[in-house]
Amino acid sequence: MEQLRFSIPEILSLIGLSQCLYVLVYMLFRAGDRKQILLPAAYFLVLGTAFFLDFAQGFIAELTIYYPVFQWFFWFLGLPVSVLLVIQIAKIRQLPALPHYGVLFLLPLAYGAAVGMALHDESCIFPAACPSLHDWLVITGLIAGAVSMLAIWGQRGLLEGLYREKAGKERYWLVLMLICVNLFFLTTMLLSLTPFVTEGQAGLIRTFLGLGLVYLAGTSLFRIYPQSLILVSRIGKEDMSAEELSLARRIERLLDMEKIYQESAYGRAELARELEVSETIISKVINLHFGKNFPQLLNERRVEDAKQLLRETNASVKVIAEDVGFNSTASFNRVFRDLTGLSPSAYRNEQS
Numbered sequence: 001m002e003q004l005r006f007s008i009p010e011i012l013s014l015i016g017l018s019q020c021l022y023v024l025v026y027m028l029f030r031a032g033d034r035k036q037i038l039l040p041a042a043y044f045l046v047l048g049t050a051f052f053l054d055f056a057q058g059f060i061a062e063l064t065i066y067y068p069v070f071q072w073f074f075w076f077l078g079l080p081v082s083v084l085l086v087i088q089i090a091k092i093r094q095l096p097a098l099p100h101y102g103v104l105f106l107l108p109l110a111y112g113a114a115v116g117m118a119l120h121d122e123s124c125i126f127p128a129a130c131p132s133l134h135d136w137l138v139i140t141g142l143i144a145g146a147v148s149m150l151a152i153w154g155q156r157g158l159l160e161g162l163y164r165e166k167a168g169k170e171r172y173w174l175v176l177m178l179i180c181v182n183l184f185f186l187t188t189m190l191l192s193l194t195p196f197v198t199e200g201q202a203g204l205i206r207t208f209l210g211l212g213l214v215y216l217a218g219t220s221l222f223r224i225y226p227q228s229l230i231l232v233s234r235i236g237k238e239d240m241s242a243e244e245l246s247l248a249r250r251i252e253r254l255l256d257m258e259k260i261y262q263e264s265a266y267g268r269a270e271l272a273r274e275l276e277v278s279e280t281i282i283s284k285v286i287n288l289h290f291g292k293n294f295p296q297l298l299n300e301r302r303v304e305d306a307k308q309l310l311r312e313t314n315a316s317v318k319v320i321a322e323d324v325g326f327n328s329t330a331s332f333n334r335v336f337r338d339l340t341g342l343s344p345s346a347y348r349n350e351q352s
Contacts, residue, residue, distance in 0.1 A: 009200075012207045013055035019214040020048030039088050039095070043081045047210055050074040054207060068134065073107060075206060076141040078213075079182055080104050080148040086175050087152075091338055103148045110140035138189055145186050152179065177216055185209050240288055248289035250275060251282075261298040262305070264327040268294045299335045302326060306336060310348040317344045 006014070023044045027037050053071045061067040080103035087096040114136035115126065124130035185206060192202035240248070251271070254260045260271070271294070272279045286294050302324040309320045321332035321344075336344050 007058075009204055009207060010055050010058065012204075012211065013051045016051035016207065016211050016214060017048050017055060019211070020044045020051060023214070024048065039081070039085050043078070043085050044214075046074055046077050046081050047213065050078065051207075051210060054203065069111070069137070072134075072137045072141060073111070075185075075210075076110070076145060077104075077107055078210075079145040079185070080106060080151075082178055082182055082213075083148045083151050086178055089171055089175055100151065103151050106144035106147055107141070110144040111137070114140040135193060138193055142186055142189055145182070145189075149179070149182060149186075174216065178213070181209055181213055181216070240285070244281075244285050244288070247275065247277065247281070247285050251286065251289075255297075255301060259301075259305075261301040262323070262325040264322075264325050266298070266325070298325065300339065302332075303336055303339045306332070306344065307340070307347065310344055311351045320344070 024041060027041055027044075050071070053067070053074060057067070057071070064070075083103055084096050084100060087100055114133060117136045117140075118124050118130050118133040119126055121130070121132040124132055126133070188197065188202050188205045188209070191197040192199055197205075254271070254274070260266050263270075268279050268282055272282045275282070283294065286292070286297060290297050292300075305324040306320050309315060309323065313320075315323070317332070318329050321329050324332075326332035326335070333343055336342070336347070340347060342350065
């Protein structure tokens, strides 16, 4: 019996596929709100399919002449899907708006453009033998990927102030790393069109970048916004102990009576010290009792106060932002828009 052997690129692709499957299964069985995991699941499904196609190339590539096209499609599809994921990470509790999903149509357009350009080559017999098609696929894929990345630039307002937020630094760095890895991918594909990087070398670099993306998600994504993915144990208020319920009521009093959220520097550590419990217990109680994390809880209260002030006073947006507890007008505008769908000024005009 012939011994089955795998090359190093095949082993790396198999590792990437296994990691993607692990993440998908984990999300499937631990997710509470399935709608919120659609984009992360789609991302890992696309990346896992790309790893599978690379791994299985030596075994099933002869089944279809379109196999290289499938490989190209799923590797480049990761860029627009990652753009949508970046927007969701920035918003945390909201899915990207419908127009943002237009980036998904860029790749089919790129394929059509590549075929059209390749057919101008007299040596091209599509689809059986068309040597120039590969280069045109890479070129049009690069254009589609670059346009996808520009969509993030168009949404840069979402990222403004994210680093300054107490709970936003990890999200900021994850977004930055995702953008950097995607830029490295585009650079690698561009170099594959030159004599400096062979197609095999580009494929190996691409695999390492894919593994890096899976590692980033596995170590950061689930920790950063569990309320968005809802990757937490399915425990409800009825499972809280008497001590935890008492603590939750004390937190409610601090919010309702003392309005602790109006202090911009007030965070989980300050709350833990005031209640003389650990930050871990604070996070657990807030997640179970309120169904959200502490920054989200504070911001929702701040926005509710801001809405009242916008309706009942003529104070400037800047003054209202400071009064309700935001440390900058930019972060106030972003959070207010995320929670209401309107800017503070637009909300005031609508209420007048």
